[in-house]
Structure formats: structure tokens, C-alpha cells
Amino acid sequence: MIIKYFSWVKDLAETNEESIELPENVKDIKDLISFLEKKNKKYKEIFSKKHLIKIAVNKEYVNTSFKINKNDEIAFFPPVTGG
Amino acid sequence: MIIKYFSWVKDLAETNEESIELPENVKDIKDLISFLEKKNKKYKEIFSKKHLIKIAVNKEYVNTSFKINKNDEIAFFPPVTGG
Amino acid sequence: MNVITPKIKIQNADFDTNYENNNLIVKNSGALVNFVGTVRGNLQSSEKILSMTLEHYPGMTENEILNIVNKAIKKWEIENVTVIHRVGKLFPRDNIVYVGVSSRHRQNAFDACNFIIDWLKTNAPFWKSEEIEGAKNWVKARDEDTLALKKWDN
Amino acid sequence: MNVITPKIKIQNADFDTNYENNNLIVKNSGALVNFVGTVRGNLQSSEKILSMTLEHYPGMTENEILNIVNKAIKKWEIENVTVIHRVGKLFPRDNIVYVGVSSRHRQNAFDACNFIIDWLKTNAPFWKSEEIEGAKNWVKARDEDTLALKKWDN
Numbered sequence: 226m227i228i229k230y231f232s233w234v235k236d237l238a239e240t241n242e243e244s245i246e247l248p249e250n251v252k253d254i255k256d257l258i259s260f261l262e263k264k265n266k267k268y269k270e271i272f273s274k275k276h277l278i279k280i281a282v283n284k285e286y287v288n289t290s291f292k293i294n295k296n297d298e299i300a301f302f303p304p305v306t307g308g
Numbered sequence: 309m310i311i312k313y314f315s316w317v318k319d320l321a322e323t324n325e326e327s328i329e330l331p332e333n334v335k336d337i338k339d340l341i342s343f344l345e346k347k348n349k350k351y352k353e354i355f356s357k358k359h360l361i362k363i364a365v366n367k368e369y370v371n372t373s374f375k376i377n378k379n380d381e382i383a384f385f386p387p388v389t390g391g
Numbered sequence: 392m393n394v395i396t397p398k399i400k401i402q403n404a405d406f407d408t409n410y411e412n413n414n415l416i417v418k419n420s421g422a423l424v425n426f427v428g429t430v431r432g433n434l435q436s437s438e439k440i441l442s443m444t445l446e447h448y449p450g451m452t453e454n455e456i457l458n459i460v461n462k463a464i465k466k467w468e469i470e471n472v473t474v475i476h477r478v479g480k481l482f483p484r485d486n487i488v489y490v491g492v493s494s495r496h497r498q499n500a501f502d503a504c505n506f507i508i509d510w511l512k513t514n515a516p517f518w519k520s521e522e523i524e525g526a527k528n529w530v531k532a533r534d535e536d537t538l539a540l541k542k543w544d545n
Numbered sequence: 546m547n548v549i550t551p552k553i554k555i556q557n558a559d560f561d562t563n564y565e566n567n568n569l570i571v572k573n574s575g576a577l578v579n580f581v582g583t584v585r586g587n588l589q590s591s592e593k594i595l596s597m598t599l600e601h602y603p604g605m606t607e608n609e610i611l612n613i614v615n616k617a618i619k620k621w622e623i624e625n626v627t628v629i630h631r632v633g634k635l636f637p638r639d640n641i642v643y644v645g646v647s648s649r650h651r652q653n654a655f656d657a658c659n660f661i662i663d664w665l666k667t668n669a670p671f672w673k674s675e676e677i678e679g680a681k682n683w684v685k686a687r688d689e690d691t692l693a694l695k696k697w698d699n
Contacts (some may be wrong), residue, residue: 229602230672231600231602231672232672232683233683236683254642279626281605284569284604284605284608285605286668300602302602302672303672303683304667304671304686305624305669305672306672306684306685306686307630307642307669307670307672307673307684308641308662308665308666312448314446314448314518314530315446317531322545358422364448365515367450367454368451368454369514372470383451383516385518386518386532387530388512388513388514388515388516388517388518389518389530389531389532389533390447390476390487390511390512390516390517390518390519391476391489391508391509391517396642408579409562409563412581416583418585418586418638419585419587420585421582421583421584421585422580422581422583423579424579424581424658425562425577425578425579425581425607426577426578426651426654427576427656428575428577428651429575429576429577431572431574431575431649432573432574433570433572474682483572484570496689497580497662500580501658501659502656504578505652507563508651536651538655539652
């Protein structure tokens with residue numbers, strides 16, 4: 226699974242992209258966030274701002290209950306500021 | 309007094325501009341219209357479409373009760389269609 | 392409210408949207424909204440329009456447009472305004488009118504631009520005649536243009 | 546509803562409003578509305594902006610803009626749409642975004658253009674950072690941009 230980060234979420238994640246092996250018990254975005262938070266405290270900091278974090282799966286907006294698969298491309302990013 | 313005509317009012321008036329001597333008893337636009345209607349039947353045709361005719365005095369919109377003076381520039385024209 | 396010197400031009404020559412837009416962008420505009428009106432290729436009846444002639448009432452036209460623009464300046468916080476209207480003979484696809492408004496926040500530019508063209512359409516003394524095959528007709532005013540003003544009633 | 550092929554581009558290069566407008570004018574458009582967003586010269590705090598860098602999420606950006614444009618095409622009778630958004634490093638007064646909509650009746654172009662930029666501002670995955678003297682800051686999302694969507698609620 227590919228995870229992408231943008232804007233200040235990328236700064237906190239210290240990378241714009243990473244590849245992770247999806248554990249069996251990670252079924253949806255909520256599970257993925259818990260998994261990442263346990264893995265490294267930088268994710269704890271990112272997801273402490275959960276109300277600001279937008280989520281996309283395969284380049285479409287989803288919410289935290291969205292089911293994910295091992296070949297998905299996930300992205301976490303803050304509210305957009307283009308235009 | 310100068311009277312100007314535009315668009316199809318000009319076609320009916322057969323001129324775009326004329327100079328007239330203002331009679332004593334012509335005090336406002338209503339009087340002027342009556343005066344013109346008596347003068348020539350082409351004006352009767354113009355003002356038979358009274359609900360469509362817009363009036364300006366010295367390049368500002370006015371209504372038929374507007375008082376006029378002998379040095380005024382009057383204009384009669386149909387609803388505008390620019391833009 | 393900013394001190395604004397609106398640019399208002401009545402001319403036969405074409406206008407250059409890039410040039411006009413560039414002049415409207417001041418240090419803190421951020422947002423720019425344009426309306427450009429062009430000559431249509433045919434009537435509702437699908438009859439082909441060969442050309443169009445625009446006449447106006449010199450002097451009154453400029454006054455009326457300035458009145459409209461000043462109302463917009465009072466109503467919305469905008470940075471700059473330009474209105475250019477062409478007159479004379481024009482052909483399908485030719486530009487007729489340019490309204491450009493710059494502002495710090497985009498909704499002000501949208502509303503002011505929309506307001507200016509709505510009022511211009513019903514108040515500025517321009518008249519179009521359309522040349523179609525074998526005839527020249529004065530264009531009738533559209534009721535929709537008068538109705539369009541209702542949205543600015545508050 | 547017309548069959549429309551919207552043009553959507555994400556690019557570092559500047560755009561040419563005249564060229565884009567000209568491409569939008571089809572036989573019966575008559576009305577064209579543009580929104581152009583540009584880099585401001587300073588912050589609300591009046592601090593000078595040296596430059597701005599725009600990043601985006603390639604692929605998702607284009608999808609999101611196409612979604613927005615398709616909603617507008619369903620909602621209003623329009624003739625043609627173009628959206629161009631720049632990315633990379635930009636300087637004060639530089640163009641950022643162009644939204645152009647042509648239609649037969651002007652209110653459709655006004656509303657569709659306004660709707661597209663409102664949605665783009667809150668949904669298209671672009672992020673701005675501003676370089677000011679001695680610092681580089683990610684721009685915060687504005688609550689006003691989310692509130693702006695309320696007017697399309699019906």
C-alpha cells in the first residue's frame with residue numbers, strides 16, 4: 226500500500242510518500258490510522274489534528290470508515306488552499 | 309430646443325435630430341409630446357407606442373412630468389439593447 | 392471603500408482582454424472577474440446573422456455607465472473597474488462589451504461585475520440592429536434583462 | 546444540455562486569457578465569464594509576499610476539477626468551459642487560476658463560473674505556501690471558502 230502526504234502533513238510525516246505492508250487486521254481508514262499511530266509518534270501528531278485531515282483513497286475523497294485493500298493508494302492532507 | 313431620436317424612433321421620426329421653437333404653453337414632456345403629435349402624424353405613430361418610449365433630458369432619464377426649458381436637449385428612444 | 396478611478400470607454404476598435412485585465416490587477420486584488428459579450432452567429436430562429444450595427448447616445452452613454460459603476464463601488468468592496476463597449480458595425484464572434492472588476496475577495500468581483508452588466512443592458516443607451524439575409528432589424532429588448540435586475544433589489 | 550468537452554489543465558506555465566476566451570466562444574455563446582485569480586502582493590498583516598509555491602496531488606486534482614465542472618454542466622445551460630490552474634513557484638501579480646465559461650444567456654455563465662471556483666477552492670487538492678521575509682508558511686484554509694458553498698445548496 227502506498228501512502229501519500231501533502232502540505233504540512235507531509236512536513237510532519239517527513240516524507241511525501243511511503244510504502245507499507247498492510248497488516249491483516251487493518252480493514253478501513255480508522256484501523257490504518259490506529260496502526261500508524263502505534264508505529265511512530267510522528268503519526269500521533271498528524272492525527273491529533275484529525276478534524277483537519279482529509280483522506281483520499283485512489284484519488285477520491287473518503288471518510289474514516291472507508292474499507293481499504295492492499296493495493297490502494299491512500300493520501301492524507303490538510304484542507305486545500307488552491308484557486 | 310434640440311430633440312434627438314435613436315433606433316426605430318429615429319426611423320419613424322425620419323431624422324436623428326431636429327431643432328424646434330418651444331411654444332409658451334409647453335411646460336413639461338407631456339406637453340411636448342402633445343405639441344409634436346398635433347404637428348405631424350409621424351409623431352402620433354411614435355407616441356402611440358408610448359409605453360416603449362424612453363425619455364432623456366440633457367442626457368438623463370426623466371419621466372413625462374419632467375419640466376423642460378428652451379435650451380434643453382430632449383431625446384426619445386426605445387428600450388436599450390446594448391451589452 | 393477604496394478610491395477608484397473607473398475606466399469607461401465607448402469605441403469602435405476591439406479591446407484586448409489581457410491588457411485590460413493586467414491594468415485591473417493592483418497589489419492586493421487577488422480576484423478578477425470579467426464579462427465579455429460577443430456577437431452571436433445566428434438568431435433563436437437559427438437564421439444567420441451577417442453583421443450587427445451598434446449605435447449609442449454619445450455623452451449619455453458614458454454618464455449612465457458611470458452611474459452604474461458608482462453604484463457598484465458603493466455596494467461592494469472592489470479594487471478597480473473597467474467597462475468598454477464597442478459601437479459601429481460588428482460581425483459574428485466579434486467582441487461587443489468588456490466588464491472587468493478586481494477585488495480582494497472574489498464574491499465582490501463576481502457580484503459587482505454581474506450587477507454592472509445587468510444594469511448596462513437595461514440602462515445604457517445602446518441599440519443593436521441585426522443584418523440578416525435581405526433585412527436589417529432593430530433588436531427587441533428582452534424582458535429577461537429587466538427581470539435580471541430583480542436580484543439586486545435588496 | 547450541450548455536449549461539452551471541458552478543457553482542464555494543471556501547468557507551471559502562464560495562461561493567455563485572450564487565447565482561452567477565444568477558444569470558448571462558439572457560434573452562439575454571446576456571453577463569456579472569466580474568473581482569474583492572481584498572487585497578492587501582501588498578507589492581511591501587510592507583510593510583503595516574496596513568492597508563493599503551489600503543490601498539488603497529480604491525478605486527483607484533474608479528477609476533482611472534472612467532477613466540479615460536470616456538476617456545473619448539469620446545473621446550468623452552458624456552451625463551453627475551461628479551467629487552468631498553475632503550480633510551482635509564482636510571484637506577486639502572477640496568474641494562478643483561470644476559469645472561463647461561455648453560454649447563450651449570461652446568468653448561466655456567471656453562476657457556473659462562480660460555482661466552479663467556489664468548489665475548486667474547497668475541493669481541488671492544491672496547497673499554497675507563502676514565502677515572506679525569513680519564513681515559508683503553508684497557507685491556512687479560509688472558513689469563508691467553505692461558507693461560500695452554502696449559496697449552491699438548493
